[in-house]
Every structure is written in structure tokens, then in C-alpha cells.
Amino acid sequence: MDRVRGTIAREIERKYEAGDGTSPVRLPDLDGTGPVARVVDRGTDVLDAVYYDTADRCLLAAGITLRRRTGGDAGWHLKLPVAPGVRDEVRAPLADGIPRRLASLVRARTRGAPLVPLARVVSRRDVRHLLDARGTLLAEVSTDSVTAGRPAGEDPGATAAWTEVEVELAPGADPGLLDVLEPRLREAGLCPSGAGSKLARALACETAPEPPPPGPDAGDAARVVLAHLREQAEAVVALDPGARLGTEDAVHQMRVATRRLRSALRTYGGFLEPRATDPLGAELRWLAVELGADRDREVVVERLRHHLDDLPRPLVRGPVRARLRIWSNRSRAETRRRVTDALDSERHLALLDRLDALVTDPPLRPAAVEASGKALVKAVRRDHERLAARIAHALATDPGPVRDAALHDARKAAKRARYAAEAAVPALGKDAKRLAKRLKAVQTVLGDHQDSVLTRNALRLISAQAAVSGEATFTYGLLYGREEARAAEGERALAGVWERVPQW
Structure with a gap:
């Protein structure tokens, strides 16, 4: 569900999870919510993504994610923050190495430091489309059952598992729809996710990098x-x-x-x-x-x-x-x-x-x-x-x-x-x-x-x-x-x- 400008896709979405973080996620019936006239089940897909960053996680600190994903929507994806709940995604075809164009877009952050695989995130995604009375797509609602750990071939390290719901607007849809849907989702026990991305959630179980030392005294x-x-x-x-x-x-x-x-x-x-x-x-x-x-x-x-x-x-x-x-x-x-x-x-x-x-x-x-x-x-x-x-x-x-x-x-x-x-x-x-x-x-x-x-x-x-x-x-x-x-x-x-x- 992207607002595409050339090779850039504009994503406007909100993420939710169960209120206590442990209960199963049950998606409420959204028929009749605001302009939503019908909900269509679009089936299930498995998404397998490896996320890349520098060793000190400079991209994650800036709200940027870089991943190589197979399954649905396969390819390389670089997500750049625009505003809360809004990101620009720059895409490149699936390849073994990090595409040069994507690497150049984060060069100001990495400063030549190598981009290495930090986490592997596998999601089983159930997708539903929200349509209006004319059958026009308004939004895509995805329920993701996620497991996360170290990339294949590395020390397994800590692992995490969770379920989250993503509500992403279709191109041209009114952003106010997100506000209309949120009360129904909250009534079902869902609350906005505290993690900015799946990578942030995956690495939350690991030790965070040490904060920089304080600056000098000044008036x-x-x-x-x-x-x-x-x-x-x-x-x-x-x-x-x-x-x-x-x-x-x-x-x-x-x-x-x-x-x-x-x-x-x-x-x-x-x-x-x-x-x-x-x-x-x-x-x-x-x-x-x-x-x-x-x-x-x-x-x-x-x-x-x-x-x-x-x-x-x-x-x-x-x-x-x-x-x-x-x-x-x-x-x-x-x-x-x-x-x-x-x-x-x-x-x-x-x-x-x-x-x-x-x-x-x-x-x-x-x-x-x-x-x-x-x-x-x-x-x-x-x-x-x-x-x-x-x-x-x-x-x-x-x-x-x-x-x-x-x-x-x-x-x-x-x-x-x-x-x-x-x-x-x-x-x-x-x-x-x-x-x-x-x-x-x-x-x-x-x-x-x-x-x-x-x-x-x-x-x-x-x-x-x-x-x-x-x-x-x-x-x-x-x-x-x-x-x-x-x-x-x-x-x-x-x-x-x-x-x-x-x-x-």
C-alpha cells in the first residue's frame, strides 16, 4: 500500500499489538467502520527478511531500516523516516550484495563503516483489504506473527517472538481513516506499538549501545x-x-x-x-x-x-x-x-x-x-x-x-x-x-x-x-x-x- 513517486514508495501506517504484550491478537470486525463497506481476506504469506546496519546501529538510531526480503514483496528495501507513522521506502531488486544506490543513501550515517546483517525476522502475514462501497481499496490490514533472531550462520543469540497488526493506507486514501479505525482496534484490546520497526523490536532483547559521554561544561x-x-x-x-x-x-x-x-x-x-x-x-x-x-x-x-x-x-x-x-x-x-x-x-x-x-x-x-x-x-x-x-x-x-x-x-x-x-x-x-x-x-x-x-x-x-x-x-x-x-x-x-x- 504505497504512494509511489518514481522509485520511492510513501508508506503511511500504524502498528498495534496486544495491550499486555502477551495475549493473542484478535482482529475486530471492521465492516461498517467509517467508509469501510467490506473486508476481503487476501490470504497468508511468509516474509523472510535480514536487516542490515553498522555494528553500532547508526541506522536504527536514526529510525532507518535496510533489509533484504524474500517471499511477498521480495527485494531490498530502505525505509527512511518522514514523520511519525510516515516513511519513504526506496526499493531495489533482489541481489546478494547491498545495492550501491541504497548504500549511498545512508552514506552520511555510515561514514564508510561496513553494513552487516544484524537480525533475521520471519513473519507469517495474514492480509485483509478494506474496501469502500465502490470496491475501492482504502487500506491493508496485516496481522504478522513474527519470530526474530540472529542471521543464519551466526551465533543464535537472543530470540524474540510477537504478533502485531499493521494498518497501511492505500494510495490516495484519506489519512483520517487511521483515526476512524483506531477506536475499534483499541476496543479489541490492541494498542499502538511502542517499537518503531520490527528490527527495533527484535534487538530490544539485546544490550543497547552505551550512550555517548556528556559534553563539556558550558554557560x-x-x-x-x-x-x-x-x-x-x-x-x-x-x-x-x-x-x-x-x-x-x-x-x-x-x-x-x-x-x-x-x-x-x-x-x-x-x-x-x-x-x-x-x-x-x-x-x-x-x-x-x-x-x-x-x-x-x-x-x-x-x-x-x-x-x-x-x-x-x-x-x-x-x-x-x-x-x-x-x-x-x-x-x-x-x-x-x-x-x-x-x-x-x-x-x-x-x-x-x-x-x-x-x-x-x-x-x-x-x-x-x-x-x-x-x-x-x-x-x-x-x-x-x-x-x-x-x-x-x-x-x-x-x-x-x-x-x-x-x-x-x-x-x-x-x-x-x-x-x-x-x-x-x-x-x-x-x-x-x-x-x-x-x-x-x-x-x-x-x-x-x-x-x-x-x-x-x-x-x-x-x-x-x-x-x-x-x-x-x-x-x-x-x-x-x-x-x-x-x-x-x-x-x-x-x-x-x-x-x-x-x-x-
Whole structure:
């Protein structure tokens, strides 16, 4: 029951087990529950899966599972968490070795450590389909009788056995169906499973890995900064598979996380030794640049499509949409290759290792141990003052390319100031939150202006390509003029938006 996007299947499901963990599982009659009009027995299958992970179970710790399964739905399956009860499954055909593509998707987690078989899980699965009045599949309900142990040929170790129920939505089904079904399942003595996956349940009987040692002592302000750095470093790693797969917004969010990290290292550099953080900042800038080309392409294509939709049909002359698709596809091939090459590089792995070292053993300066909220206020104020100077310079510059560059510099300063305020919210509270909100508005105006600059550059290129092919270029000129007008409107609005930013 998958929502398939290319080679990715989106699973939305809930797992249940008997309330006391030992009683037999009895599935209730679900006929007439909400939109369910009929329940069809689809028979029984036996699923035999071997789960792989590193010796320290880094995939399991991240909620990721990798398995090789025979029986029903045979093949290699990599499950990546999206949200509670929602996972993306990437599949590959059945083979003896771990498919290279799946291994690359967890490379940011494994860092070259070998993936080894950790557990064998065999499930006897009874399947029922829930249909509506028209016979449309709504969900699949599976009752799994599970036995788990070590993979064949290894020390048997501890074993476990249990029964669980999975309710998985069919493609296009309303997620609210899960809420409708749950009361009936609870009435039958079932409760939501506490295990995130069968592997987690299988390994629960074994000794858990030792937790990492606690970090160094730090003052309240430094702890806030370190928590922010840990959150963004984890985001870079967590978004790596989606950036490789081209999942919607993954490249953008990964780029944002790298920029937040770099901004924090610069804004709050007084807490950390620059000999350790300066080289890391340079590497974060490299990664943001490599990710940026693909993100910029996404922004331009989305913007042009939207503005084309707004044009009256008589003003769209020539194969404009086809020309945009050609440009987008060619650009995408290049920018996607650039992203993949960067993420596959040893340089990227070295960057991730440096981030790990930063958050597990931060190079704190002595002053960081006693740093208080005043130090955060001072750091945020510096970024605020830098932004004020850049906005004043941009607004005093004559319109044209030089002003465009000055506004782009102001945009980068607005991001840094906003990120600094957001990072300080846990310590500084509503004042920092209010500042961040106002700075976001400034960033939005400046960001729209920069998107207009990028779009006009793309229009010049696309128009030239169309002209070479003998196509009409009127529409490109019209779009270019409208982009110029939008940019000018944003420039006029900037001063008023900036005035609403509170003093700091």
C-alpha cells in the first residue's frame, strides 16, 4: 500500500499489538467502520527478511531500516523516516550484495563503516483489504506473527517472538481513516506499538549501545548555541538521502541548515576557538554553493511557470512552455549531477566528521563557561548593525547591477541576523522571537528581489536560445519587463519593512 513517486514508495501506517504484550491478537470486525463497506481476506504469506546496519546501529538510531526480503514483496528495501507513522521506502531488486544506490543513501550515517546483517525476522502475514462501497481499496490490514533472531550462520543469540497488526493506507486514501479505525482496534484490546520497526523490536532483547559521554561544561548562553549547532548538524545528515533522491525541498532545507551552521559559527564565534571553526565555516560555504545551483534552478522554474500562468493566452507567443521545459531539463541534469558529486565526495564525509567533532567535543573558549544571555544579546546586536549598514548602502546606490549586488549582500546579512535571533530564542524569549519575525519579513523582500535577478538572467539565456531556433521572443521580453517592475516595487517597499524591525 504505497504512494509511489518514481522509485520511492510513501508508506503511511500504524502498528498495534496486544495491550499486555502477551495475549493473542484478535482482529475486530471492521465492516461498517467509517467508509469501510467490506473486508476481503487476501490470504497468508511468509516474509523472510535480514536487516542490515553498522555494528553500532547508526541506522536504527536514526529510525532507518535496510533489509533484504524474500517471499511477498521480495527485494531490498530502505525505509527512511518522514514523520511519525510516515516513511519513504526506496526499493531495489533482489541481489546478494547491498545495492550501491541504497548504500549511498545512508552514506552520511555510515561514514564508510561496513553494513552487516544484524537480525533475521520471519513473519507469517495474514492480509485483509478494506474496501469502500465502490470496491475501492482504502487500506491493508496485516496481522504478522513474527519470530526474530540472529542471521543464519551466526551465533543464535537472543530470540524474540510477537504478533502485531499493521494498518497501511492505500494510495490516495484519506489519512483520517487511521483515526476512524483506531477506536475499534483499541476496543479489541490492541494498542499502538511502542517499537518503531520490527528490527527495533527484535534487538530490544539485546544490550543497547552505551550512550555517548556528556559534553563539556558550558554557560547558559553557550549551551543554547551548542544546542542550535547540534540541531542543524543533524539536519544536514538527515536531509542527505532526500537531497540525493531529489525529494521536494530537501536540497533547499539542507542548504538552509548549512547556512545556519555557518552563520552561528560567525555570529557566536566568541564562544568557540576560531582555529577549529574557521576551516569548518569554509567547508560549509563550499557545500552551500554546491547545493545552491540546483535550488536556484528550482526557484526560477517555479517562478516562470507561475508568471506564465498569469499571462493572457494571446500574450504567450511561440513554444514558450516547451522552451522552458528544455532549459529546465538541461539545467537540472547539470545541477543534480553537481549535488550528487558533492555528496559522494570524500570532502563531504570529512565535513560531516568535523561537524560530529564540533557538537560532541566543542572547542569552547574559557569565556564560554561563564557566558550569559548578555553575550547572546551582544552577538545579535552586531549582526543587526551589520544589516542596517548594508541596507542603508543598498538604498543609497543608484538602480542597476551595482544596487542589485548590494541588495544581495543585504539579503545575506538579513539571513544571518535572523538565524542569530532564532538561535537565541530559548534564552532571550519573546524579544528575540519578535526580532526574528521582523527580520524574516526583510529577508523575504530581499529574497524576492534576488529571485527576480536570477529569473531575468535565465530569461536572457532562454530568449537567446529561442531566437537561434527562429522562435518568437516577445513573451520573454514581456516576462522580463514584469520582473523588472516587481524588483523595483520590492526596492520601494524595503525601507518600510526595515522600519518595522525593532532596535536591538
